[in-house]
Amino acid sequence: MLTEGLVVVHERLGEEAQRLMKLVLKGPIAKTAQAGQFVAVRVQDPTLASYDPLLRRPISLAEISPESDEITLLYRVVGKGTEILARARCGDRLSIMGPLGRGFSLPEDGELWLIAGGIGIFPLYPLAQRALAKGLSVRLFWGGDNQTFLESAGLSEWQALGIPIHLSTMDGSLGQKGLVTVQVLGLLWEFNGKVENSGQTMDGKLYVATCGPHKMMQAVTELCMNSGVPVEVSLEERMGCAVGACLGCVCTLKDEAGTLIHKKVCQDGPVFRGEEVVWDVSC
Amino acid sequence: MCPVDSTTELAGITLRNPILTCSGTYGFGEEYTAYCPLEALGGITLKGITPLPRLGNPVPRLAETPAGLLNAVGLENPGLEEFLSSYLPKVRKLPTAVIANISGFSLEDYTQMARALRRDSGLAALEVNISCPNVKHGGMHFGTDPQSAEDVIAAVKAETDLPIIAKLSPNVTDIVEMARAVQRGGADAVSLINTLLGMSIDLDRQRPVLANTFGGLSGPAIRPVAVRMVWQVYQAIDLPIIGMGGITTWQDAVEFLLAGATAVSVGTGNFVNPQAPLEILKGIQGYCEKHGIASVRELVGLAHKS
Numbered sequence: 001m002l003t004e005g006l007v008v009v010h011e012r013l014g015e016e017a018q019r020l021m022k023l024v025l026k027g028p029i030a031k032t033a034q035a036g037q038f039v040a041v042r043v044q045d046p047t048l049a050s051y052d053p054l055l056r057r058p059i060s061l062a063e064i065s066p067e068s069d070e071i072t073l074l075y076r077v078v079g080k081g082t083e084i085l086a087r088a089r090c091g092d093r094l095s096i097m098g099p100l101g102r103g104f105s106l107p108e109d110g111e112l113w114l115i116a117g118g119i120g121i122f123p124l125y126p127l128a129q130r131a132l133a134k135g136l137s138v139r140l141f142w143g144g145d146n147q148t149f150l151e152s153a154g155l156s157e158w159q160a161l162g163i164p165i166h167l168s169t170m171d172g173s174l175g176q177k178g179l180v181t182v183q184v185l186g187l188l189w190e191f192n193g194k195v196e197n198s199g200q201t202m203d204g205k206l207y208v209a210t211c212g213p214h215k216m217m218q219a220v221t222e223l224c225m226n227s228g229v230p231v232e233v234s235l236e237e238r239m240g241c242a243v244g245a246c247l248g249c250v251c252t253l254k255d256e257a258g259t260l261i262h263k264k265v266c267q268d269g270p271v272f273r274g275e276e277v278v279w280d281v282s283c
Numbered sequence: 284m285c286p287v288d289s290t291t292e293l294a295g296i297t298l299r300n301p302i303l304t305c306s307g308t309y310g311f312g313e314e315y316t317a318y319c320p321l322e323a324l325g326g327i328t329l330k331g332i333t334p335l336p337r338l339g340n341p342v343p344r345l346a347e348t349p350a351g352l353l354n355a356v357g358l359e360n361p362g363l364e365e366f367l368s369s370y371l372p373k374v375r376k377l378p379t380a381v382i383a384n385i386s387g388f389s390l391e392d393y394t395q396m397a398r399a400l401r402r403d404s405g406l407a408a409l410e411v412n413i414s415c416p417n418v419k420h421g422g423m424h425f426g427t428d429p430q431s432a433e434d435v436i437a438a439v440k441a442e443t444d445l446p447i448i449a450k451l452s453p454n455v456t457d458i459v460e461m462a463r464a465v466q467r468g469g470a471d472a473v474s475l476i477n478t479l480l481g482m483s484i485d486l487d488r489q490r491p492v493l494a495n496t497f498g499g500l501s502g503p504a505i506r507p508v509a510v511r512m513v514w515q516v517y518q519a520i521d522l523p524i525i526g527m528g529g530i531t532t533w534q535d536a537v538e539f540l541l542a543g544a545t546a547v548s549v550g551t552g553n554f555v556n557p558q559a560p561l562e563i564l565k566g567i568q569g570y571c572e573k574h575g576i577a578s579v580r581e582l583v584g585l586a587h588k589s
């Protein structure tokens with residue numbers, strides 16, 4: 001769907017040096033959107049029509065509010081496109097395509113662990129909300145550079161959900177020092193042990209959804225596969241059309257027969273089952 | 284005033300209007316239907332196919348440049364067999380003229396596909412992308428050597444009864460020479476232009492952005508080159524021209540028509556605005572009304588008339 005989203009909130013998120021922005025758009029997209037889906041936003045200075053930058057920018061849905069017809073995008077200003085986007089003001093209308101792609105699936109019951117690295121946290125929030133609304137137990141593991149980042153990127157909103165949260169920072173300023181996967185490994189062992197001691201199998205007990213740097217999602221997938229836990233990962237790739245028409249955004253997967261195949265991150269993803277992703281590709 | 288007549292004729296095919304979409308930017312026809320109804324288009328051109336399936340190049344395949352896009356998809360496609368069994372049955376039912384696009388790395392590649400794609404396939408025409416290296420001849424591109432281009436078009440023409448559209452590469456010294464060559468080969472129309480070879484370097488990584496190093500440049504950045512080539516080819520040969528390269532607005536499209544294009548094709552412009560084809564058609568009709576022109580066909584080559 002191509003719509004004009006009305007900017008109702010656009011403000012800095014947290015500390016200035018983090019360069020994070022919160023953008024709330026009013027429009028019909030929220031009615032049909034799933035957690036993990038994204039929109040393709042046209043970035044253009046409204047006072048100066050131009051084809052530089054040319055392409056739309058893919059940004060995940062960080063909040064989906066069908067009752068108020070609002071979606072929230074949280075993004076980091078990293079280059080020309082996001083810099084121009086950051087200039088949009090309340091009352092402006094932004095051209096958005098979406099909701100796009102295939103989002104996270106919501107397990108029927110059991111426990112859902114969300115594992116985020118950096119701003120990979122953003123698409124996981126609506127998933128947490130929907131999982132909680134469905135009565136699932138949700139637990140968050142989140143790693144970032146430092147305390148300032150985590151607090152800027154929405155830690156208090158997560159705390160307000162009242163779920164167990166395990167934080168890691170690279171400098172040790174908040175939570176455990178080091179990689180988020182270390183904490184995941186510890187708890188996964190514990191979880192596994194409990195299930196085995198009760199004479200049961202892991203089937204249907206635990207699900208993992210992860211978003212963050214490539215290497216982190218790869219490590220999370222390996223941990224999950226070793227414990228027989230289904231894991232969904234959200235991939236990123238440069239996009240042209242964002243609807244599956246240009247083949248610019250492919251990722252490599254292994255099909256059931258073990259053959260390497262390409263799928264489109266924009267249309268078949270961005271969320272894929274971790275075990276089918278080929279992480280170290282050379283084709 | 285009567286409504287403007289938008290219909291046009293190209294290589295013996297009657298088109299509802301002169302707006303097409305470019306190969307490789309419009310998938311196999313269904314990707315954009317939520318944004319642009321196919322009924323509204325003159326036709327669509329499918330992603331280029333080759334005899335065997337191809338996985339294409341590694342990512343990153345795309346790099347954005349000022350008002351442009353570099354792509355190195357590497358002709359990823361399902362291959363002829365899969366195209367015939369899984370895609371053709373669907374695309375032939377689409378409510379618009381469907382043009383298949385074929386690519387090859389030898390003369391036999393092209394003839395094999397032409398043999399399988401004839402009028403009874405339900406396709407409207409066959410676009411022959413000659414911007415590929417001929418691996419059997421030291422990698423010399425079909426699209427840069429006039430004799431190879433003539434030969435490949437003649438060979439395809441001999442195998443199929445579909446109208447043949449020769450898609451020319453702009454990466455040549457003399458586009459007119461190439462256009463004359465494909466006319467001699469028996470082409471029924473020409474498409475101009477394919478992408479311009481380019482590259483871009485990541486200053487942080489100090490490496491090329493594209494995994495393939497080089498890519499084809501498309502988008503508004505290449506439009507003046509494309510308009511110039513349409514202009515030159517219009518003067519030199521008798522075949523109808525499908526103009527493409529950076530068309531994003533109706534003004535861009537009118538420019539191509541005035542330069543001598545019988546139809547226009549929207550590629551990268553769809554990525555920017557998935558409703559661009561619709562807006563372009565409306566804009567062209569409005570332009571005709573404003574200038575008291577009864578049919579879009581009258582615009583073709585108008586800028587050449589003194």
Ligand SMILES: Cc1cc2nc3c(=O)[nH]c(=O)nc-3n(C[C@H](O)[C@H](O)[C@H](O)COP(=O)(O)OP(=O)(O)OC[C@H]3O[C@@H](n4cnc5c(N)ncnc54)[C@H](O)[C@@H]3O)c2cc1C
Binds near residue numbers: 059079
């Ligand atoms: C499915 C998906 C969801 C995303 N969700 C978010 C989000 O919620 N919040 C957020 O801050 N960022 C998100 N990103 C990344 C975001 O798209 C890029 O940061 C943004 O495109 C950068 O544009 P730029 O012009 O500022 O940067 P530049 O580096 O100048 O961009 C140059 C080109 O590269 C592309 N590009 C650059 N970085 C990325 C990237 N990481 N992924 C894909 N394309 C890129 C741009 O789109 C542009 O075409 C997401 C990416 C994808 C694929």
Ligand SMILES: Cc1cc2nc3c(=O)[nH]c(=O)nc-3n(C[C@H](O)[C@H](O)[C@H](O)COP(=O)(O)O)c2cc1C
Binds near residue numbers: 356384
């Ligand atoms: C992502 C992408 C893929 C393309 N694939 C093909 C292809 O398979 N065959 C072909 O003949 N041209 C291909 N092209 C070239 C386009 O059809 C068109 O000639 C070119 O992009 C110029 O038009 P534009 O500026 O409107 O995009 C491709 C272009 C892009 C951007």
Ligand code: FES
Binds near residue numbers: 241244245248250
């Ligand atoms: S961005 Fe075009 S296919 Fe995914």
